[in-house]
Amino acid sequence: MIKAAIAALAVMAASLPGAAISEARYDILTFNDLDGWAEDDHAAALKVFNDTCPDMKDVDWRSLCALAQNSPGPREFFELFFRPVLISEGRDALFTGYFEPELNGSLRPNSRYRYPLYREPPESRAVSPWLRRQEIENSDVMKNRGLEIAWVDDPVELFFLQIQGSGRIRLTDGTMIRVGYGGSNGHEYRSIGAELVRRGIYSIHQVSAEVIKNWVRRNPEAGAELLMHNPSYVFFRKIDDLRPDRGPRGAMNRSITTGRSVAVDPKFVPLGAPVWIEKDGADPVRRLMIAQDTGSAIKGAQRADLFMGTGDAAGRAAGQLKDPGRMLVLMPIQRAYALAPDAI
Structure with a gap:
């Protein structure tokens, strides 16, 4: 069965879409080149791979997804049918983290809960880019239209909820609602952390989500102006069909998994692909994860955002x-050699 599958994948290579990006370099490595590969939990990675691989469209990925159900073993599956590919395009690798926030909220506004989460209005879907953040927040364009999902008590946390793209709202009666990405105004994301560095308020090594939040709260007038530096505005949708024990939905519209799901730039990394993460720093990571999400700030072949979980502790870990390091994409064998023909 395995020999037949390899032969079938070879035939499929002729019909692969033109995935190569002209400015990128593709180098095929071996699994022996991956630091910590043998020690990882490949079964955990395979389980997460199986969550989303049925939704991949290309024939070689779908064939491997079918094989994954009857693989001889998780590690053997990856080593038999994939090759690690190092994709680079001139920018250093950067790993950050993201999480699912929990905010306090209400289904009705009052003196405490004054800051609304909105559904996307039809005019934003029809025109892109639509109004900028400042124009949305400093006008009545969204008001009295029934677009509010809930109201929360902290505009700073709401801003960061928009950056994360999904979260949970704990209501006054103790119940929880979940919200997910429901569209945007179409403007490019601009980092307010980078703007604080540009203004000389902090150095690049000092900036984190908690540092930014604290500065905005200590400087309410200047902080409100700083938030407007990011013209991007995210709308939400209420999610009613997701179990509480499941992670939020990523870009593939499936739940993502703490410690095994990663957001990538789909220009370089196919959504659903396994990626080997070698993150350095104070808490090194050597782990096989699955590219199941994207992010407006995640741009580049070596840029990735690791999903850290739900709640405040996950938020602190993500913010730090x-x-x-480096990231390698596990590509189907024929696809890997199509991307890097000099390696044959």
Whole structure:
């Protein structure tokens, strides 16, 4: 069966889409080149791979997804049918973290809960880019239209909820609602952390989510102005069909998994692909993860955002993560050699 599958994959290579990016370099490595490969939990990675591989469209990925159900063993599956590919395009690797926030909220506004989460209005879907953040927040364009999902008590946490793209709202009666990405105004994300560095308020090594939040709260007028530096505005949708024990939905519209799901730039990394993470820094990571999400700030072949989980502890861990390293994409064998023909 395995020999037949390899032969089938070879035939499929002729019909692969033109995935190569002209400015990128593709180098095929061996699994022996991966630091810590033998020690990882390949079964955990395979389980997460199986969560989303049925949704991959290309024929070689779908064939491997079918094989994954009857693989001789998790590690053997990856080593038999994939090759690690190092993709580079001139920028250093950068790993950050993201999480699912929990905010306090209400289904009705009052003196405490004054800051609304909105559904996307039809005019934003029809015109891109639509109004900038400042134009949305400093006008009545969204008001009295029934677009509010809930109101929360902290505009700073709401801003960061928009950056994360999904979260949980704990209501006043103790119940929880979940919200997910429901569209945007179409403007490019601009980092307010980078803006604080540009203004000389902090050095690049000092900036984290908690540092930014604290500065905005200590400087309410200047902080409100700083948040407007990011013209991107994210709308939400209420999610009613997701179990509480499951992670939020990623870009593939499936739940993502703490410690095994990663957000990538789909220009370089196919969504659903396994990726080997070698994150350095104070808390090194050597782990096989699955590319199941994207992010407006995740741009580049060596840029990745690791999903850290739900709640405040996950948020603190995510906010402190900003490390170098390298990321390798596990590509189907024929696809790997199509991307790097000099390696044959």
